[in-house]
Amino acid sequence: MRLLLGTCVWGGAKRGMTAAGHDVVWSGDWAEDPGDEEILAEAHDQGRVLVTLDKDFGELAIVRGLPHCGIIRLVIISATRQTDVCAANLGRYAADLQAGAIITVTETRVRIRAGG
Numbered sequence: 001m002r003l004l005l006g007t008c009v010w011g012g013a014k015r016g017m018t019a020a021g022h023d024v025v026w027s028g029d030w031a032e033d034p035g036d037e038e039i040l041a042e043a044h045d046q047g048r049v050l051v052t053l054d055k056d057f058g059e060l061a062i063v064r065g066l067p068h069c070g071i072i073r074l075v076i077i078s079a080t081r082q083t084d085v086c087a088a089n090l091g092r093y094a095a096d097l098q099a100g101a102i103i104t105v106t107e108t109r110v111r112i113r114a115g116g
Helices: 012-019 036-045 056-062 079-092 094-098
Strands: 002-005 023-026 049-052 071-074 102-105 110-113
Touching (some): 012 079, 036 049
Parallel strands (some): 002 023, 002 049, 049 071
Antiparallel strands (some): 102 110
């Protein structure tokens, strides 16, 4: 799967997700942070699921109606667990994400807002 990891996601998750076979870009590698709207637009333009810790992306997608290719928001997931939690949920909810879902993940719960 094609992913764009937001700056707030641990940089080590890029290596882990790449090793798991995903095509991964981490916005932390960019020269400067262009802001949430541009990150969401870049993910959409490149056909990437956005992985973030930031609730603002869901608000941009839902309230403002900005286009996206699926969003996973990790909530209170430690840096060292982000790769495993993300990988598990990408596999489990790939079809939902491809349909534009916004998925909020904690250690004990997953909430899916259907795309479309």
